[in-house]
Amino acid sequence: MSTSDHPPSDLESVRERLNVVTQETRFALLQDILGHPSELPTLKELDYVNPSKSQTTIRQHLQRLVDAGIVEEVLLPEDRRKNDLPYKFYGISESSRQFLEEHKLLRAQVTLREIYDRVEKTDDIKRYETAPRPER
Numbered sequence: 001m002s003t004s005d006h007p008p009s010d011l012e013s014v015r016e017r018l019n020v021v022t023q024e025t026r027f028a029l030l031q032d033i034l035g036h037p038s039e040l041p042t043l044k045e046l047d048y049v050n051p052s053k054s055q056t057t058i059r060q061h062l063q064r065l066v067d068a069g070i071v072e073e074v075l076l077p078e079d080r081r082k083n084d085l086p087y088k089f090y091g092i093s094e095s096s097r098q099f100l101e102e103h104k105l106l107r108a109q110v111t112l113r114e115i116y117d118r119v120e121k122t123d124d125i126k127r128y129e130t131a132p133r134p135e136r
Helices: 008-022 024-035 043-048 055-067 094-102 109-118 123-129
Strands: 071-075 088-092
Touching (some): 043 055
Antiparallel strands (some): 071 088
């Protein structure tokens, strides 16, 4: 008999979500999202701060996080889009923010923001970083 407060199916769900978020590349992407000034980076920004990973690898891991409901794609409304600026962003979903807090995975957010701020950025990345973001 289990002594947990969660039924086995809930425990399996928690275990699966923890498995998804704690995989090394996905965990790094979550940290990058949390460290971003708006918490809504673009694929290009995530690619820039992860030079040892290909953009394809980053895209695949982001998709896994999206499929698991941990990260959500957030689109800038069409009427706010500008040529040569991004319109698709990635952010932590609200339900996942609570999950990450419950499992003590958000404690370093202030430090992550400081680290992100110290990254030397190209003019192109600075332009992406300051591009209009959707409301959340």
